[in-house]
Amino acid sequence: MQAQTLEGGFANLPVDASHAFRAVMTAMARPGDIARVQGAHPPSPMSMAAGVVVLTLCDPETPVFLAASHDTPQVRDWITFHTGAPFTDARGAMFALGAWDELPLSDFPIGTAQYPDRSATVIVESRTLSNDDAILRGPGIKDKATLSLPETQRFQTNAALFPLGLDFIFTCGDRLAALPRTTRVG
Amino acid sequence: MYVAVKGGERAIDNAHAWLADERRGDTAIPELSVAQIREQMALAVNRVMAEGSLYDPDLAALAIKQARGDLIEAIFLIRAYRTTLPRFGGSNPIETEDMACDRRVSATFKDAPGGQVLGPTFDYTHRLLDFKLAADGEGADVPTAAPSDAATPHIMSFLDREGLIQTEPTGDAVPDDLTRTPLELPASRALRLQSLTRGDEGFLLGMAYSTQRGYARNHAFVAELRIGTVAVEMEIPELGFAIEIGEITVTECETVNQFQGSKTQPPQFTRGYGLVFGMTERKAISMALVDRALRWKELGEDNLGAPAQDEEFVLYHGDNIQATGFLEHIKLPHYVDFQSELELIRKLRREAHDNISREAAE
Amino acid sequence: MSDYNFAYLDEQTKRMIRRAILKGLAIPGYQVPFASREMPMPYGWGTGGVQVSAAVLTPDDTFKVIDQGADDTTNAVSIRRFFQKTAGVAVTEATSQASVIQTRHRIPEEALRDDQIIVYQVPIPEPLRFLEPSEVETRKMHALEEYGLMHVKLYEDISQHGDIATAYAYPVKVEGRYVMDPSPIPKFDNPKLEMSGIQLFGAGREQRIYAIPPYTKVVSLDFDDYPFQPTKADHACDLCGAPDSYLDELIVDDVGGRMFMCSDTDYCATRRKQGHVGAQGMPYEEDAA
Numbered sequence: 001m002q003a004q005t006l007e008g009g010f011a012n013l014p015v016d017a018s019h020a021f022r023a024v025m026t027a028m029a030r031p032g033d034i035a036r037v038q039g040a041h042p043p044s045p046m047s048m049a050a051g052v053v054v055l056t057l058c059d060p061e062t063p064v065f066l067a068a069s070h071d072t073p074q075v076r077d078w079i080t081f082h083t084g085a086p087f088t089d090a091r092g093a094m095f096a097l098g099a100w101d102e103l104p105l106s107d108f109p110i111g112t113a114q115y116p117d118r119s120a121t122v123i124v125e126s127r128t129l130s131n132d133d134a135i136l137r138g139p140g141i142k143d144k145a146t147l148s149l150p151e152t153q154r155f156q157t158n159a160a161l162f163p164l165g166l167d168f169i170f171t172c173g174d175r176l177a178a179l180p181r182t183t184r185v186g
Numbered sequence: 187m188y189v190a191v192k193g194g195e196r197a198i199d200n201a202h203a204w205l206a207d208e209r210r211g212d213t214a215i216p217e218l219s220v221a222q223i224r225e226q227m228a229l230a231v232n233r234v235m236a237e238g239s240l241y242d243p244d245l246a247a248l249a250i251k252q253a254r255g256d257l258i259e260a261i262f263l264i265r266a267y268r269t270t271l272p273r274f275g276g277s278n279p280i281e282t283e284d285m286a287c288d289r290r291v292s293a294t295f296k297d298a299p300g301g302q303v304l305g306p307t308f309d310y311t312h313r314l315l316d317f318k319l320a321a322d323g324e325g326a327d328v329p330t331a332a333p334s335d336a337a338t339p340h341i342m343s344f345l346d347r348e349g350l351i352q353t354e355p356t357g358d359a360v361p362d363d364l365t366r367t368p369l370e371l372p373a374s375r376a377l378r379l380q381s382l383t384r385g386d387e388g389f390l391l392g393m394a395y396s397t398q399r400g401y402a403r404n405h406a407f408v409a410e411l412r413i414g415t416v417a418v419e420m421e422i423p424e425l426g427f428a429i430e431i432g433e434i435t436v437t438e439c440e441t442v443n444q445f446q447g448s449k450t451q452p453p454q455f456t457r458g459y460g461l462v463f464g465m466t467e468r469k470a471i472s473m474a475l476v477d478r479a480l481r482w483k484e485l486g487e488d489n490l491g492a493p494a495q496d497e498e499f500v501l502y503h504g505d506n507i508q509a510t511g512f513l514e515h516i517k518l519p520h521y522v523d524f525q526s527e528l529e530l531i532r533k534l535r536r537e538a539h540d541n542i543s544r545e546a547a548e
Numbered sequence: 549m550s551d552y553n554f555a556y557l558d559e560q561t562k563r564m565i566r567r568a569i570l571k572g573l574a575i576p577g578y579q580v581p582f583a584s585r586e587m588p589m590p591y592g593w594g595t596g597g598v599q600v601s602a603a604v605l606t607p608d609d610t611f612k613v614i615d616q617g618a619d620d621t622t623n624a625v626s627i628r629r630f631f632q633k634t635a636g637v638a639v640t641e642a643t644s645q646a647s648v649i650q651t652r653h654r655i656p657e658e659a660l661r662d663d664q665i666i667v668y669q670v671p672i673p674e675p676l677r678f679l680e681p682s683e684v685e686t687r688k689m690h691a692l693e694e695y696g697l698m699h700v701k702l703y704e705d706i707s708q709h710g711d712i713a714t715a716y717a718y719p720v721k722v723e724g725r726y727v728m729d730p731s732p733i734p735k736f737d738n739p740k741l742e743m744s745g746i747q748l749f750g751a752g753r754e755q756r757i758y759a760i761p762p763y764t765k766v767v768s769l770d771f772d773d774y775p776f777q778p779t780k781a782d783h784a785c786d787l788c789g790a791p792d793s794y795l796d797e798l799i800v801d802d803v804g805g806r807m808f809m810c811s812d813t814d815y816c817a818t819r820r821k822q823g824h825v826g827a828q829g830m831p832y833e834e835d836a837a
Contacts (some may be wrong), residue, residue: 014554014562018606020568025604026571028747029761030662057570059563094567111692117571117580139576139723140761142744163725167574180574182723182761194625268587270552368581368755371684421815498682508753511591515671518593518623521654521796522811526734528717528797529781534709541710 002060005077008041010055020056023171031144032136034129043074049171050097050123055082057121058095062089065108067098070125076103097123100150105158108166118161119181127149129172138183147177155185209254223247224325232435232464233257237506238264238382239365239384241434241463258386258506265507269365276360278428280416282438282461283340286333287414292341292440294409300338305413306465341410342440345455351442352454356388370496370527378480378501382463382473385504391468393504394475402492404481406441406458411435413465437462439470443478447484456485476500553811555602555635565603565757569748572759577722578690579673579756587752593709594627595752597650597669601631604665604748607649610638617794617811624652629742630691642813643731653716655737657793657815660745668731670751675719677728689815695727698769706774719775721767722760730766736778736794783808787821789826 010016016039023035040051043171056081064085066075079085090096103122111119126148134149138159147170149155158165158181172179179185210217224247234246238261244535246264253259289305292298302515304310345351355420363375367375382390397404415435419428439460447453458478479494481487499538553559561583568582587595605611611631617626619641627650628639640646643656652669660666672678676686679697689695696721705713718735722728730741731749741747747760760766769775784791786807793815795808807828810816820832 013559015607017559017562018554019608020604021562022604025566025569025573026746028570029759055569057563061560061564062567113580114687115580116575117568118573121567121570131574139764140573142763161573163578167570180761182574182576194620194622195629253727262590265586270556270558270559287822365586366583367584370581412713498684502683508591511593511595511744512671512753513588513592515592518652519616519621520653520732522794523732523735524718525781525795525797525811526736526779529779530711530713530715533779534711534713537710 004043004074005081008043008051008078009082010039013119017056020052024053024056024176024178027176028140028180030140030145031138031179031183032131032141032147032177034131034147036175038174043072043078045069045072045125046075046078047098047125048173049176050125050175051078052177053089053169053171054059054079054085054095054097055122058083058085060084060086062094063092065090065093065096065098065109065120066163067096067102067104069102070098084105095121095123097125099125105154105166110161110164110166113164116165119164119166121167124150124168124170126170126172129170129175129177135186136179136183137186140180141183149179149185152185155179159184161178189480209252218251220244220247220251223250230255230257231466232466233266233387233469234260236387236463236466236469237261238268240264240268247455258510261460262507262510275420277431278419278421280418280434280436282412282416282436283338284436285338285412285416285436287338287412288435288465289413290338290409291412292408294407295341298339298341298344300334300336306497316533338412341441342457345409345442346531349452350455351458354457363538369501371501372483373497373501375477375481375484378497379459379473379477381501382476385473386506386509387466387469387472389504389506389509390472390476393479393500394472394490396480397475397494402482402495404456404458404475404478405444406470406475406478407443408474409440409442409457410437411437411467411471412469431487435464437464437466437470439467441471441474441476441478446487456481458547486507550781552634552837554607555605555631556588557585557599557602561599562603562795565599568757569603569759571601572747572757573761574749575726576764577728578719578725579751579758581755582757582830584752584755589626589630591753592671594650594652596670596750596754596757597628597752598630598750599654599669599752600667600748600750600757601648601650602635605631605635605637605668606766606772607636609635609647610640611635612640612814613651614648614649614654614656614812614814615652616796617656618813620813634715641814642818643812653732653734654794654811655733655743656739657810657812658818659740660743662744664745665746666745668733668747669747670729670731670749670754670756672717673729673749673751673754673756675727677805682700685748690726693725695721698727702769704772706771712774712776715730715779719769721769723765724767727769728758734780734794735768735776736780738766738768738776739778746797781808784826785810785819785829787829788816788824789829790816790819790824 016103020037023037027033027035037049037052040055042050042051062085065088065092090104102154108120128148130148132148136145162181168179170177223245229245231243235241243390249260249263290303364380415433417430418432420431421428441458443453443456445453458474462470462475476494482495566700568580572580613624615621631637643658648665650667674686679701680686702712715733716734717729718738720728720730744762749758768776781795787809793810796811798807800807
């Protein structure tokens with residue numbers, strides 16, 4: 001096993017994970033808010049923020065889908081070593097990780113009428129992340145918010161599925177933002 | 187002038203100190219040791235292990251001591267401890283066929299290989315208080331014999347050979363665990379059995395009894411009740427084979443119940459199953475009867491609306507730790523919700539009075 | 549066994565709860581099933597709230613616990629101590645200084661800021677439970693958005709009593725979709741459910757977590773001709789004189805004498821410190837209480 005696999009986890013798991021979760025939770029509760037996170041050093045091409053999200057939320061109970069660019073032996077070994085999460089195809093994913101244009105969005109679980117929570121959380125590795133472009137409205141947003149999104153159409157389709165749908169976390173370097181299915185992108 | 191009541195912190199500290207004092211009782215009387223409880227209150231220890239879902243007689247005895255003999259409180263202590271323990275893996279299924287039986291009785295056959303073994307049972311004791319025990323509890327000499335080497339096959343296997351008993355599906359799937367995943371209905375039989383084996387003995391006894399009295403009667407015979415020790419084995423991946431990691435005492439009850447059949451299927455007996463940690467036969471028999479009652483759907487029986495047939499009712503209400511917590515929480519302050527009810531009832535009464543006087547005036 | 553993990557729960561349990569919280573925030577008002585653990589305190593005494601708090605707290609937090617609005621009720625004291633011991637967090641009784649507030653049956657009078665989180669202890673999370681005891685059935689009703697039973701119940705109240713006879717745990721509809729139990733807060737508190745803070749709800753025994761993100765639309769169910777009315781005792785606080793706070797009623801003698809005081813003890817004390825004095829109060833002194 002390569003040294004890189006063994007490294008890059010949280011130095012102080014309970015405390016680092018608690019800070020990381022607060023950042024992710026606040027982002028999910030306030031779509032458009034951009035948070036800085038720290039503590040993970042995953043192998044490339046994973047961003048620090050994606051590493052933090054995976055370390056914080058994934059474990060043997062959460063099948064993970066890796067999109068092509070992230071489906072490398074180094075990334076797999078790192079996730080396996082630090083979280084024990086199994087890998088899956090898109091249909092079995094609780095978490096999905098990759099760049100926007102390589103994520104098979106229509107294949108991820110969107111939940112069922114009785115259990116809308118059984119839907120994938122998609123971690124979108126993004127080249128930029130800033131508060132411009134798309135206008136966001138909905139729960140968690142006082143009036144309106146803005147966020148750089150790769151496109152708008154897919155998020156409108158997703159929101160129309162409510163209460164079913166996917167929830168997104170955008171990662172870029174050491175920053176992240178989130179877009180739950182409730183957000184109306186205009 | 188009024189000064190608000192305060193002092194919650196001090197009240198709690200004092201209550202704990204008083205509780206510790208009461209637990210010890212009169213210090214002129216020797217203190218109970220955990221070993222004494224483990225050895226001499228063994229059936230209480232067994233119940234705490236069974237409903238606490240943790241096989242550890244010493245910890246169960248400690249919990250009983252700490253709980254002043256309140257078994258539900260002791261079970262609670264064990265459950266709260268258990269939930270913090272790391273999981274190393276799952277054992278192989280235990281083989282009750284290979285049990286070293288202390289007790290083995292069948293109500294359906296007068297004799298069978300392995301024989302009827304009465305074991306240490308209260309069954310035929312006359313329930314007369316033994317005043318000798320008040321003064322002297324030392325055991326008399328008891329006759330012993332060498333353990334039998336003969337196999338003790340399950341009584342059900344004889345019925346099975348003739349095709350008289352319905353067969354159960356086999357499989358290697360890891361059963362669900364209701365302590366790790368939220369209960370979802372309908373529940374698998376494995377999940378139901380887990381819930382029953384952890385469930386409150388009194389609740390299960392009442393449910394089982396209700397089936398005997400006609401609420402979803404299922405004509406149970408105890409095909410076999412066996413109590414004894416079995417080996418627990420675990421597969422060690424590094425070794426590539428299973429090793430024995432210990433031995434536990436369990437009680438197993440299999441009931442043979444009314445048969446069913448149709449024009450296309452010859453009639454077969456059905457079964458109920460109970461398996462409980464320790465020497466806990468009242469619980470194991472109750473479990474088998476309730477298990478059987480809950481199987482109405484898969485066996486194509488009618489829903490008679492009996493409580494013991496209602497999976498949701500049984501599974502949601504049989505856990506004494508859940509039940510006691512929620513029941514007892516009503517002694518917590520409810521000033522706020524009660525106050526809102528007070529205001530509402532005063533308002534409704536005011537309006538009702540106004541209406542009555544208005545009608546009287548008209 | 550004296551060394552428990554930070555905030556008591558093991559990391560895998562916290563991850564499971566954290567995932568449930570995120571889905572709860574993404575589907576406001578929907579009850580997410582979670583594998584509630586057995587806590588070292590009884591079910592029905594805040595095990596759901598405690599598990600949610602344990603999953604949310606960081607060592608940098610300042611934690612406040614209230615029961616019936618008060619910081620010094622015994623169960624609030626007990627839960628506060630639990631987290632002081634297991635998470636080493638700072639604690640406070642001041643609503644404004646808390647970053648995480650765990651509550652039973654009240655929302656503080658002082659509006660929460662957007663950097664605050666409130667965690668509710670929930671006994672029965674299912675708003676339809678007292679109309680339909682079966683979980684299988686109520687789950688279907690939520691899936692189909694079939695809430696007729698609830699409206700029938702409220703309507704029957706009106707025909708029998710001339711008013712909706714629900715005074716606490718008054719049902720709300722969240723973001724136009726899920727009917728939700730706001731926990732047994734008095735209906736006086738319902739309007740505060742639309743707030744800037746993050747609201748998390750934990751029901752341990754019933755194994756459910758749900759959430760309301762900030763600025764989410766929360767509507768108390770009512771009828772056009774019987775609009776929802778938040779009510780309180782028609783008094784001012786006898787200690788601090790507040791005319792607009794929710795009040796506890798105290799029996800002060802054996803001839804029916806009673807007085808009213810704020811159920812939110814921090815709100816009352818803060819007002820008294822500012823010099824407000826109620827009809828039976830005395831001017832605030834540092835060590836008076």
